[in-house]
Amino acid sequence: MSAPVLSIRNLNIDYVGAEKNFHAVKDVSFDIAPGEFFGLAGESGCGKSTIAFAVSRLHRPPALIRTGSEIIVGGRDVLDLDTAELRSFRWREVAMVFQSAMNSLNPVLTIEDQFYDVLRAHTKISREEARARAAELLKLVDISPDRLKSYPHQCSGGMRQRIVIAICLALNPKLLIMDEPTTALDVVVQREILQRIDVLRKRLGFSVLFITHDLGLMVQVSDRIGIMLQGELVEVNDAATIYKSPQHPYTKRLWASMPRLHGEQIKPEASS
Amino acid sequence: MPLFKQLLSNKKALVGLTLLVLIILIAVFAPFLSEYSPTRRVGRPHQAPSWDHWLGTTRLGHDVFTRLIHGARVSLAVGFGAGLLITIVGTILGILAGYKGGWVDEVINFFTNMVLVVPNLPLLLVLAAFIGQASPLVIAIILGCTSWAWGVRVTRAETLSIRQRDYVKSAEMLGEPSWRIMVFEIFPNLFSIVGINFIGSVIFAVIAEATLGFLGLGDPNSVSWGIMLFNAQNASALSVGAWWDLLSPCFALALLGLSLALLNFAIDEVANPRLRTGGMLKKWTRMVLVGEGKL
Amino acid sequence: QEGNVLTLASEQTTTFVRNFNPFGQTSARYTTLDFMYEPLVVFNRLQGNTPHFRLAESYELADDLMSITFTLRDGLKWSDGEPLTADDVIFTYDYIQKFPALDFISVSAQLASVEKVDDRTVKFNLLEPNSLIANTIVGMPIVPEHVWAEIEDPVTFANENPVGSGPMTEITRFTPQVYEQCRNPNYWDAANLSVDCLRMPQLADNPQVLAALADGTLDWATSFIPDIDNTFVARDPEHHKYWFTPSSLVSIQVSQITPDENNRKAFTDVNFRRAISMIVDRQTIVDIAGYGYPLVNDDPASLGELYSAFANPEVATEYGQYGQFDLEAGMALLDEAGYVDADGDGFRDNPDGTPIKIDFMVPNGWTDWIDAVQIAMETMVEAGINVSMSTPEAAVWTSSLISGEYSMTLNALASAADPYFPYIRSFNPDDFGKSRFTAPHWENAEVMELLGQYTQTKDPAEQKAAMDRLQMIIGENMPIIPLYNSPSFYEYNTSRFTGWADAEDPKFSPVVSNANPARLLQLLDLEPVAQ
Amino acid sequence: MAFLLRRLAFYLAAFMAAATVNFFLPRLMPGDPIQIMFASAGSELSLENLNALKLTFGFIDAPLHEQYFAYIKSVFTGDLGRSIKYFPLPVTELLGRALVWTLGLVGIATIISFTLGTTLGVMAAWRRGKLFDSIVSLIAIFSSSVPAIVVSLILLFVFGYTLRWFPNGYAANPLLDPAWNWTYISSVLYHGTLPMLTLVIVQTGGFAVTMRNNMINLLGEDYIVMGRAKGLADDQVMLWYAARNALLPTVSSLAIAIGTVLGGSLIVEVVFNYPGLGNTLYQAILARDYPVIQGQLLIMTAAMLVSNFVVDLSYVLLDPRLKKA
Amino acid sequence: MSQPILQLDTVSKIFGEGASQVYAARNVSLSLTPGRTLALVGESGSGKTTVARLIMREYHPDSGQLLFRNEALGKGDAKAIKAYRSAVQMVFQDPFASLNPTHTIRYHLDRPLKLHQKQLSGAERLASARELLERVKLDPDQLLAKFPHELSGGQRQRISIARALAVNPQVIVADEPTSMLDVSVRLGILNLLNDMKRELGLALLYITHDIATARFVAEDIMVMYAGQVVEWGAMESVLGNPQHPYTRLLLAAVPDPDRRFADTPPGSELDQIETIRRNAALPQPETLQVGENHFIRPMPA
Numbered sequence A: 001m002s003a004p005v006l007s008i009r010n011l012n013i014d015y016v017g018a019e020k021n022f023h024a025v026k027d028v029s030f031d032i033a034p035g036e037f038f039g040l041a042g043e044s045g046c047g048k049s050t051i052a053f054a055v056s057r058l059h060r061p062p063a064l065i066r067t068g069s070e071i072i073v074g075g076r077d078v079l080d081l082d083t084a085e086l087r088s089f090r091w092r093e094v095a096m097v098f099q100s101a102m103n104s105l106n107p108v109l110t111i112e113d114q115f116y117d118v119l120r121a122h123t124k125i126s127r128e129e130a131r132a133r134a135a136e137l138l139k140l141v142d143i144s145p146d147r148l149k150s151y152p153h154q155c156s157g158g159m160r161q162r163i164v165i166a167i168c169l170a171l172n173p174k175l176l177i178m179d180e181p182t183t184a185l186d187v188v189v190q191r192e193i194l195q196r197i198d199v200l201r202k203r204l205g206f207s208v209l210f211i212t213h214d215l216g217l218m219v220q221v222s223d224r225i226g227i228m229l230q231g232e233l234v235e236v237n238d239a240a241t242i243y244k245s246p247q248h249p250y251t252k253r254l255w256a257s258m259p260r261l262h263g264e265q266i267k268p269e270a271s272s
Numbered sequence B: 001m002p003l004f005k006q007l008l009s010n011k012k013a014l015v016g017l018t019l020l021v022l023i024i025l026i027a028v029f030a031p032f033l034s035e036y037s038p039t040r041r042v043g044r045p046h047q048a049p050s051w052d053h054w055l056g057t058t059r060l061g062h063d064v065f066t067r068l069i070h071g072a073r074v075s076l077a078v079g080f081g082a083g084l085l086i087t088i089v090g091t092i093l094g095i096l097a098g099y100k101g102g103w104v105d106e107v108i109n110f111f112t113n114m115v116l117v118v119p120n121l122p123l124l125l126v127l128a129a130f131i132g133q134a135s136p137l138v139i140a141i142i143l144g145c146t147s148w149a150w151g152v153r154v155t156r157a158e159t160l161s162i163r164q165r166d167y168v169k170s171a172e173m174l175g176e177p178s179w180r181i182m183v184f185e186i187f188p189n190l191f192s193i194v195g196i197n198f199i200g201s202v203i204f205a206v207i208a209e210a211t212l213g214f215l216g217l218g219d220p221n222s223v224s225w226g227i228m229l230f231n232a233q234n235a236s237a238l239s240v241g242a243w244w245d246l247l248s249p250c251f252a253l254a255l256l257g258l259s260l261a262l263l264n265f266a267i268d269e270v271a272n273p274r275l276r277t278g279g280m281l282k283k284w285t286r287m288v289l290v291g292e293g294k295l
Numbered sequence C: 001q002e003g004n005v006l007t008l009a010s011e012q013t014t015t016f017v018r019n020f021n022p023f024g025q026t027s028a029r030y031t032t033l034d035f036m037y038e039p040l041v042v043f044n045r046l047q048g049n050t051p052h053f054r055l056a057e058s059y060e061l062a063d064d065l066m067s068i069t070f071t072l073r074d075g076l077k078w079s080d081g082e083p084l085t086a087d088d089v090i091f092t093y094d095y096i097q098k099f100p101a102l103d104f105i106s107v108s109a110q111l112a113s114v115e116k117v118d119d120r121t122v123k124f125n126l127l128e129p130n131s132l133i134a135n136t137i138v139g140m141p142i143v144p145e146h147v148w149a150e151i152e153d154p155v156t157f158a159n160e161n162p163v164g165s166g167p168m169t170e171i172t173r174f175t176p177q178v179y180e181q182c183r184n185p186n187y188w189d190a191a192n193l194s195v196d197c198l199r200m201p202q203l204a205d206n207p208q209v210l211a212a213l214a215d216g217t218l219d220w221a222t223s224f225i226p227d228i229d230n231t232f233v234a235r236d237p238e239h240h241k242y243w244f245t246p247s248s249l250v251s252i253q254v255s256q257i258t259p260d261e262n263n264r265k266a267f268t269d270v271n272f273r274r275a276i277s278m279i280v281d282r283q284t285i286v287d288i289a290g291y292g293y294p295l296v297n298d299d300p301a302s303l304g305e306l307y308s309a310f311a312n313p314e315v316a317t318e319y320g321q322y323g324q325f326d327l328e329a330g331m332a333l334l335d336e337a338g339y340v341d342a343d344g345d346g347f348r349d350n351p352d353g354t355p356i357k358i359d360f361m362v363p364n365g366w367t368d369w370i371d372a373v374q375i376a377m378e379t380m381v382e383a384g385i386n387v388s389m390s391t392p393e394a395a396v397w398t399s400s401l402i403s404g405e406y407s408m409t410l411n412a413l414a415s416a417a418d419p420y421f422p423y424i425r426s427f428n429p430d431d432f433g434k435s436r437f438t439a440p441h442w443e444n445a446e447v448m449e450l451l452g453q454y455t456q457t458k459d460p461a462e463q464k465a466a467m468d469r470l471q472m473i474i475g476e477n478m479p480i481i482p483l484y485n486s487p488s489f490y491e492y493n494t495s496r497f498t499g500w501a502d503a504e505d506p507k508f509s510p511v512v513s514n515a516n517p518a519r520l521l522q523l524l525d526l527e528p529v530a531q
Numbered sequence D: 001m002a003f004l005l006r007r008l009a010f011y012l013a014a015f016m017a018a019a020t021v022n023f024f025l026p027r028l029m030p031g032d033p034i035q036i037m038f039a040s041a042g043s044e045l046s047l048e049n050l051n052a053l054k055l056t057f058g059f060i061d062a063p064l065h066e067q068y069f070a071y072i073k074s075v076f077t078g079d080l081g082r083s084i085k086y087f088p089l090p091v092t093e094l095l096g097r098a099l100v101w102t103l104g105l106v107g108i109a110t111i112i113s114f115t116l117g118t119t120l121g122v123m124a125a126w127r128r129g130k131l132f133d134s135i136v137s138l139i140a141i142f143s144s145s146v147p148a149i150v151v152s153l154i155l156l157f158v159f160g161y162t163l164r165w166f167p168n169g170y171a172a173n174p175l176l177d178p179a180w181n182w183t184y185i186s187s188v189l190y191h192g193t194l195p196m197l198t199l200v201i202v203q204t205g206g207f208a209v210t211m212r213n214n215m216i217n218l219l220g221e222d223y224i225v226m227g228r229a230k231g232l233a234d235d236q237v238m239l240w241y242a243a244r245n246a247l248l249p250t251v252s253s254l255a256i257a258i259g260t261v262l263g264g265s266l267i268v269e270v271v272f273n274y275p276g277l278g279n280t281l282y283q284a285i286l287a288r289d290y291p292v293i294q295g296q297l298l299i300m301t302a303a304m305l306v307s308n309f310v311v312d313l314s315y316v317l318l319d320p321r322l323k324k325a
Numbered sequence E: 001m002s003q004p005i006l007q008l009d010t011v012s013k014i015f016g017e018g019a020s021q022v023y024a025a026r027n028v029s030l031s032l033t034p035g036r037t038l039a040l041v042g043e044s045g046s047g048k049t050t051v052a053r054l055i056m057r058e059y060h061p062d063s064g065q066l067l068f069r070n071e072a073l074g075k076g077d078a079k080a081i082k083a084y085r086s087a088v089q090m091v092f093q094d095p096f097a098s099l100n101p102t103h104t105i106r107y108h109l110d111r112p113l114k115l116h117q118k119q120l121s122g123a124e125r126l127a128s129a130r131e132l133l134e135r136v137k138l139d140p141d142q143l144l145a146k147f148p149h150e151l152s153g154g155q156r157q158r159i160s161i162a163r164a165l166a167v168n169p170q171v172i173v174a175d176e177p178t179s180m181l182d183v184s185v186r187l188g189i190l191n192l193l194n195d196m197k198r199e200l201g202l203a204l205l206y207i208t209h210d211i212a213t214a215r216f217v218a219e220d221i222m223v224m225y226a227g228q229v230v231e232w233g234a235m236e237s238v239l240g241n242p243q244h245p246y247t248r249l250l251l252a253a254v255p256d257p258d259r260r261f262a263d264t265p266p267g268s269e270l271d272q273i274e275t276i277r278r279n280a281a282l283p284q285p286e287t288l289q290v291g292e293n294h295f296i297r298p299m300p301a
C-alpha cells in the first residue's frame, strides 16, 4: 500500500477563550489512503469542521493548533509551511467544498473570474487558456460553458455546488475535503452530486475527506469512516463494519436512534 | 438581562460609563462644587486660569469652571431629553412600520425617507432661527421632531427581521394582541438597536445644541456649553488670547462625546459577538509567541 | 503702474456683488455714497455742523424757512464727461417721487416741489417751515439724468458701471473677493485728491478685519476690535492707530403704554424711572460690555457729550443726580416713593401693593447689548426689582417697540447733527406705531410745540431758548434713561498714508462707514507717504 | 431598472415635499420679512417706502394657492428669486458660487475620508485584534464622537492663531484673481487645509467603523474562506473577496453621510469663514434673506437627493445581484 | 376511523404577480384526524411550510377553504377564530428561534395559559406550567426561571411543544421539528410527539423532508412537489409501492445504509426532475386511486 495522502497525527486544536480555552479537537489521528473516500461523522459541534480547516490551515484566531500536532500531506508537515509554501500548497494539493452552496462563491465575481483567479494564482496561464480550462472543468460536472459569464446568484443551488466542485478539480488536487457539502440541498440533488464525486474520484484518483452528520448517507458512499464525539475520534473503521458491527457505544446509539425507511423500524424507546 | 452583564464586563463600556457618570454627577452637584454663581460677575474680564478661577473667567467676568459645570446640566438635559424623544419616536414608528406593514409601513417609510434626505442641521438652524430665542427645551423639541428618521430606519429594518422569527409567529398563533407583540416580544429584542439609537441621538443632540448655541441661535439666558462657545466666540476669545474661554466647553463637549461613543461601541460589540475582540486575542497572541501552537 | 492704492474696509460681507445703486441701502457697495456720488454739502458734526461745500458751492435758506436754494459749482462734470447741472438734481428728485422705494431718507414727504432757477441753481419748496432741511436734503445722492432716465426699474438696477460725480468712480477690478475703485477722470476737485485707487478686500466679520488690520494690510477700517491696544496697536505702535468717537445713544426705555397694568403704574411714574436710572451702573456697563469704548451718557436730558455744544447747564444742576449711579440713593428713592416689598416675595411692589414684574427685552444675538442688560440687571435685582431678560428675534423686538407692547428694553438712536433730531424722532406722536424710536410712547404737548418752534426760526437765540427749555422738560421727566453713546469705530495705518483725523486734530469724523459723509473729507486729506 | 425608477419617483416626491415645506416655512413664521430685513440692516424707512420695496421684491398679496403655484413653477424653471442682502444677485448665482466651494470642500474631504476610512477599516478588520486594529478603533471612537465644531475651533486655535501656520479665513487669498494657475490653486489648497482637515477628522472614523464591522461580519462567510483555501494572496482575498463585498453596505452609509457632511461643513464654513453654502445659509439666516434661505434648503435637499441617487446607481453597478439579467 | 377535525379543501396560495407568479400551494386538500399523524414530505420549496401557514391562518387562501370541525372558517368571525387558535397550535423548526430570548421559560408557558384559560389564578397557572414541563419530560424546578439561551436545542424544542400544549389544542402542526436537532436527541422529540398524539388524542401534521422520520411517526403521508400534492395515502402503501415518478425518485435518493452507491452514471435523476418540474406547470389531470387509501395525481402525458 502506498503512503497515505493525508496523515493526521495527534492533532490538538484549541479555541482560545478569555478565561478558558475550548479544547475542540483532542488528540485525533487518522490516515487517508490515495483514492480513498473517507467519511468523518459526528454531531454538531464535535470538531469536524475544525479538523477540515486545519488541513488547509484556514483557521483564524482564536483557533490554535497546539504544538506537537502533525498534518502530513505528500510527505511534509503542513504545519511547517511558510506563507508562500502554504499558498501554493492550498488548492493544488488539498481543495475544499464548503457547507453552503449558496455562499461559497463570491457574489460579485463571475464564475469565470473565480476559475481564473485560482488558476492564475498557481499557474502561468493566459486568460484564454484559463477560459478553456474552466469550460472543460464545467463539462466534467455537466454544466454548459455558457455559465462562465454568469454570476453565482444566477445559478441554482445544485448548480453552484457543482461549480464549486469543478473549481476544486482545477489543479488536480490529491485530496478533496467536503464539509457537509450537501446539507442545503434536496436529497435528490444531494445524491446526484455525491455520485458524481464518486465517479470523478474513481476516474481522477483523488481522495476525499467527507464530513457529514448523516450516517446513513456516509455508509452509502464512504470506504472508511471515523466517528467523532466531543473532539475525540472514538472509532475508525471501514464503512461496512461501522454499520454492521459498531464497536463504540456512541456509534451504536447513533444507529439506534436512526429511523429506517425500509424494513423493520427501530423501537420507539420511552422518550427520555 | 445577559446583555447588561456583558456590557459591564466590556472595557470600553466601563470607561465610557465611568466618564458619563462622572459628568452627570458633576452636573447634578454643580452648585456644591463651586462657590460662584454661573450668572454673576465674580472677576475681572478674561482672567487667565488661576487658583481662584480654575478655568479663568469669561469676557463678562463669569467663572468659566462654574459655567462649565452648570452648563453640563443644560447640555446633558438637552442631550438626554432630545435623545429620549428621538428614540421614543423612532422606536415606536420603527416597530409600527416594521410590524404592521401594509399602508402603515408605506406611510411611515415614505416620511422617514423624506426626512432622511432633508439635510438635518441646516433645517434645524432655519427652524431655530425662525422660532427665535430657542430655549434648551425648544431645542430639544425641535431636535426630537426632526431627527427621528434614522432611528425609524434601523428599528424598522431590525423589526422586519424579528417579525419573521418563530417566537413572534408563535405569539401571534397564541392570539397575543398585536400591541403586546410589539411591546413584549419585539421591543425587548431591540435592546441594542434602541440603545445605540438612543446614545447616538444623545451625541447628536448635545452636538446640535452646542452648534445652535455657537451660531447664536440659543437663549443667552441659559447657561449651556453652546452658549459658552457663542459668548467666547463673540468676545473674540481666540484673537485676544483667552483660549480658556473657548477651549473649556470644547473639551467638555469632546469628553462627553467620547464617553457616549465608547458606550455605543461597547453596545455594538456586545450585541454583535463577531465584533468583540476581547482579551482572548491577546491571550492567543501570547500563546503563539511562546510556541504553544500556531494556526 | 497702479499709483497709490488705499485699502479700506467699510463693509463686512461674505461675497461682493457688483451693485453700485446709490439708492440701494442694503445691497449697494458701501463705497457708493460719498466716494462715487458726491453730496452737495458735507456737514461737519465735529465742528458744530459747519458746511463743507462739495457739489454745491452755497445754499440759502429762505427767511420764512419755507424753501432752500442750492447753487452748484461751475463746470461740474460726471465721470463720463457729461456736464452735471441743476437738471440732474431736478431729475433725481422727480425720480424718487416717481419711485418711492428709492427714497431711503424719506425726504420727498417734506418737499412741496423742486424747481430749477438756472443751470446751476435749484430751489426746494417745503411743506412746512424747517430750519434744518439742508441736513436732510444733502443725504440724497444726485444721479446723472442721461444714465438713469433710461432705467426701467431703478429699484432693482445694479448700476454695475456707475457714472458718478465723486472722486472714485472707476471700477477697475471686481471679484466676489475684492474690488478696486479708482480715480474719476473728470473729478472737479482732483487737485485735492492724492489717492489713486481704493481697494476693498472682502472681509466677513470683526475677527477678519482685525486680522487684516493686525498684519498691516488695511489702511482704513471701521470695525469693533476687542481689546484693541493689545490686539491691534501693540503689533506696530508707530503706525497702528485708532480713534473712537461717540455716536448713537443707547438707552433703557420703558413703555408708557405697556399692556401690564401694574407695570404701567410704575413706568408712568417719574420717580420709578429716575430710580432705575440711578440703579444702573453705567461705567461698569461701558467697561465690561463695551470694552471701555463707549462714552457714558448720564445726561438726564439724554444729549450728553455728543451735543455738549447745545447743553443747558441748568439740567445738570437740577436733575444731574438722577443720572449718577448710586444704588443706595436709588433704593432710597424707591422706598420714599412707596415701592416696597408688600407681599414678601423679596421684590418691590407698587405703592398700592400690586406686583411689578419686568421683562427686559433685547434682540437675540446682539451680544454687547445682552451683556449690558445682564450687568444692568445685576444691580436692579440687588435693588429688589423683579426683572428678567428675554431675547426675541430682532424683528419681533422691533415690532414690539413700534407698538409699545413691551415693558423694558434697550434702544438705540443714531447720532445727528443737531439734538433736534433725537428729540423729534423719539417723541413725535405722529410716529407712534410707525417707528421703533418712539418706543417709550411718551407724549408731551409742550415738547412738540418747542420742537416746532426750533425748526421754524432762524434766530439762534430763539433756537437756544427753545432747546434749553426742551432739555429741562426731558431732564425733569426722564422719558428715556440714557446709558452711553456707543462709539464709531475708526482704525487706521499711517505707514502708507498720512493726514488722518484723530483726537489731536479732530477736523472731521474720519469713520469710513457709509453713514458718515465726512469720510469724503478724510479721503481728500490723505497723502501718500513718500517711499 | 425598476429599482432605479422607483427611487427616482421617490426622489421627485421628496423634492416636491421639500419645496412645499420651503414655501410655507417663512410664511408660517412671525414677522414681516421685509421689515425684519430692514430692521437687521439698521435702516429707517417710512411705511410707504417699505411697501414700495415689498412690491419690488415680489411679496404680493395673492391668495396662498396662487403664490404656491407661482413658487413651484419658478422652482422648476430654475428661478429662485433674488437675494435681498446681496441684491440684485439672483439666488441661483449666489448659491452657485457658494456651491462650487462647498462641493470642492465637502467632495474632496468626503473622498479623502471615505478612502482613508474604508482602507483603515479593511486593514483593521483583516488584522483583527492586533495593535493596528485597536489603534483604528480608538481613532474611530474619537473621530465619531468629537463634534466638528470642537475640532474646527481647536484646529483654528492651534494652527490659525497660535502657530499661525494656516490662514483663519477665506477660500483663497482675496487679492488674487481666480485663475487656473498654480498661485491661485495653491492659495485655495492652503486656505482649504484646515476646513478640509476638520471634515476628514470627523468623518473618517465613521467610515472606518462601518467598513470594519461589515468586513468582520463577512470574514466568516464561506466564500472568503474559500478564497483563502484557493491559495490566493492575502491581499487579493482582502480586496476582491472581503472588501469588495463589504463595500456595498458602506456605500449606502455614504448617502446618509452626505447629510451629516453638509451639516458639518456648515459649522466648519462658519468657523473658518469659508464662502460655501453653509456660510451663505448662516449669513442669510442672520440677515433674514428669505429667498436665499429657501433656495439654500432646496439646493441642499437636491444635493442630498442627487448624491443618494448616485449612491443608488453605484450600488447597482457594484452589486451584480441588482443588475437585471 | 374518527371524523377529521381540520380539513383543507382544494386550497391554493399564490405569491407574486404576473411573470413572477408562484403557486406555493395548488389545490391542496388534506384532513387531520384526532389520534393520527399525517406526514407532509417534499423537497425544499415544494410548499410544505405554506400549507402549515395556511392552516395556522397566517396566510389566507386565494381559493379553497379551511374547515374546522366541518365548518368553513371565515376571515372575520372573532369568536370562531379565538376558538380555532386555542385548538390549533404549531411547533417550529428552529428551536433557537422559536423562543423569545428575552423571556423566561415561565413566561413562555404562562402567556398561553393566561390567554386561553382566563379562569385560572396565578398559582393555578404556575401549577399548570409545572405540569406541562413534566409532561414533556423536563424538570420544572430547574427550568422555569431560566432563559432560552441557557437550554440545549432538545430542551428548547420540548419547551416549544409544552407551549403548544398549554392551550389544550386538538391539532398540532409541527414544521420540521427535528431537522435542526442532533440525531441523538431527534428521536426523543419524535417519541414525545407520538406520546402526545396517543395520550391526548391530538391530530398531528408532521412536516419533514426526512421520509425516514415520517415513517417513524406518521400513519399517513402526503408527498408534495412544486406546490402540489402528487401522491398520498397510508404510509406503508405509499412507501412500499410508490406510483408517482417523483415519489420514486425521492425514495430512491433517501440515504440508506443498506444500499451502497451503484456505479450508475450520474445525471439521470436531474433529467427526470426537469421533466417533472416542466410537467408540474401543466393542467393537472384528475386524481387516481391506486390502492386502498393510496392516491396519486399522475403526471400529464
Ligand SMILES: Nc1ncnc2c1ncn2[C@@H]1O[C@H](COP(=O)(O)OP(=O)(O)OP(=O)(O)O)[C@@H](O)[C@H]1O
Residues within 6 Å of the ligand: A015, A016, A022, A024, A042, A043, A044, A045, A046, A047, A048, A049, A050, A051, A061, A062, A063, A213
Ligand atoms: N471561533 C470559535 N471560537 C470558539 N469556539 C469555536 C469557534 N469555532 C468553533 N468553536 C467551537 O468548536 C467546536 C467545534 O466546532 P466545529 O465547527 O468544528 O464543529 P462541527 O463538528 O463542524 O459542527 P457542525 O456539524 O455544526 O458543523 C464547537 O463546539 C464550537 O462551539
Ligand SMILES: Nc1ncnc2c1ncn2[C@@H]1O[C@H](COP(=O)(O)OP(=O)(O)OP(=O)(O)O)[C@@H](O)[C@H]1O
Residues within 6 Å of the ligand: E015, E016, E022, E023, E024, E042, E043, E044, E045, E046, E047, E048, E049, E050, E051, E209
Ligand atoms: N411570503 C412569500 N412570498 C413569496 N413567495 C413565497 C413566500 N413564501 C413562500 N414562497 C414561495 O412559495 C414556494 C413554497 O415555499 P414553502 O416555504 O412553502 O416551501 P417548503 O416546502 O416549506 O420549503 P422548505 O423545505 O425549504 O421549508 C417557494 O417557491 C417559496 O419561494
Ligand SMILES: [Mg+2]
Residues within 6 Å of the ligand: A048, A049, A050, A179
Ligand atoms: Mg461544521
Ligand SMILES: [Mg+2]
Residues within 6 Å of the ligand: E048, E049, E050
Ligand atoms: Mg419550510
